Amino acid sequence: MGETVRAAVQTGPRAIEMREFPRPEIGPDTGLLRVEANGICGSDVEAYKGHLRMGSGGPVIPGHEPLGIVEEIGDEAAKRWGVQPGDRVALEVIIPCRSCHHCLTGRYQFCPNRTRGHGVTGIDVAPSLWGGLAEHLYLSPGAVLHKIDKSVPVEVAAMFNPLGAGVRWACGLGQVGLGDTVLVLGAGQRGLSCVIAARHAGAGSIIVTGLESDRHKLDLALDLGADHAIVVDGDDAVDTVEFVGDVTGGAMADVVLELTPMAAAPVTDAFKAARQGGRVVLAGLKGGREIPVPTDLIINRALTVVGAFGVDATANKQAIAIIESGRYPLAKLHTHTFGLEQAALAMETLAGEVPGESAVHVSVHP
Numbered sequence: 001m002g003e004t005v006r007a008a009v010q011t012g013p014r015a016i017e018m019r020e021f022p023r024p025e026i027g028p029d030t031g032l033l034r035v036e037a038n039g040i041c042g043s044d045v046e047a048y049k050g051h052l053r054m055g056s057g058g059p060v061i062p063g064h065e066p067l068g069i070v071e072e073i074g075d076e077a078a079k080r081w082g083v084q085p086g087d088r089v090a091l092e093v094i095i096p097c098r099s100c101h102h103c104l105t106g107r108y109q110f111c112p113n114r115t116r117g118h119g120v121t122g123i124d125v126a127p128s129l130w131g132g133l134a135e136h137l138y139l140s141p142g143a144v145l146h147k148i149d150k151s152v153p154v155e156v157a158a159m160f161n162p163l164g165a166g167v168r169w170a171c172g173l174g175q176v177g178l179g180d181t182v183l184v185l186g187a188g189q190r191g192l193s194c195v196i197a198a199r200h201a202g203a204g205s206i207i208v209t210g211l212e213s214d215r216h217k218l219d220l221a222l223d224l225g226a227d228h229a230i231v232v233d234g235d236d237a238v239d240t241v242e243f244v245g246d247v248t249g250g251a252m253a254d255v256v257l258e259l260t261p262m263a264a265a266p267v268t269d270a271f272k273a274a275r276q277g278g279r280v281v282l283a284g285l286k287g288g289r290e291i292p293v294p295t296d297l298i299i300n301r302a303l304t305v306v307g308a309f310g311v312d313a314t315a316n317k318q319a320i321a322i323i324e325s326g327r328y329p330l331a332k333l334h335t336h337t338f339g340l341e342q343a344a345l346a347m348e349t350l351a352g353e354v355p356g357e358s359a360v361h362v363s364v365h366p
Helices: 042-049 075-083 161-171 189-200 212-224 240-248 263-274 295-300 313-325 340-350
Strands: 004-012 015-022 031-040 066-073 088-091 136-139 145-148 181-185 205-210 226-232 254-256 274-282 306-309 332-340 361-364
Touching: 004 189, 004 340, 015 189, 015 263, 015 340, 031 075, 031 088, 031 161, 066 075, 066 136, 088 340, 161 189, 161 254, 161 274, 161 313, 181 189, 181 240, 181 263, 189 205, 189 212, 189 254, 189 313, 205 212, 205 240, 212 226, 226 240, 240 263, 254 263, 263 274, 263 295, 340 361
Parallel strands: 181 205, 181 254, 205 226, 254 274, 274 306, 332 361
Antiparallel strands: 004 015, 031 066, 031 136, 031 361, 066 088, 088 145
């Protein structure tokens, strides 16, 4: 075993450099993960660009979707997590305290003591190896992890986080049920994951929207189970609300999932496209912009509006079960694999900044 661990460190906007860190010593309550892959998501890109601050804002090893093999583990940690060396596990970004009121009542995402997280905690906090863009990652006592079958291709297994979001937002918060009409606004990783989750839950009809630049993603949405995929900008733009009305005979959508980043118009479309008594799940961050909310429409249609924040253990477990089932062509989602030294290129590729490249799911494999 080497005495040092290589990692990609973000030191500032669009600045990532390779560094080496001491391999941490593992005690009875901790462990060490050999990272197989780390999925890249939109928040990684925003942090890379400098639009989103991760942790304290100092140098950090990015990567909050790590998947890997347990290489070392203490006896107490092995009992607590139910894993042994050689097991493949996926890690959640949040490292909760496991003892506060929120943690004890199942709302560990809101733990007030969660000062640490994978891909969030800075390298100034020992032992520095908190993020997934590294050869090894430190498993602290509070980490939340899930076992994944090692026979699943690593590129597919690395999709546990976006698929977990799709499961939670569509099924947990959206409560998609048999025969429901579901509208998914946004065709990114998590929009496509919502398609899979809604189809798995038995949705009757699924409609997905995207931009002209998203045509390859819209085609993929159809492959994954969507019934309709529409372009909402450019010369061939389709009016979302009118389209939903046409295909439902005026009944509109039972569940609307708004996942678009930074855009304001889809929020209004979400409320207008929902049926009387329908549910609207808001998950697309708008960068702090103030978005007008049509409260009269919400009241008069008796809509249930839910804010979506991240993924929880239940959704991750369900997503992993879908992955392991092999029922869906998830490999079609994965478009790019990069090495650790190409971390910056991975971010830029997912951001759509690399000419000729159309990315959907991107992962870094140390």
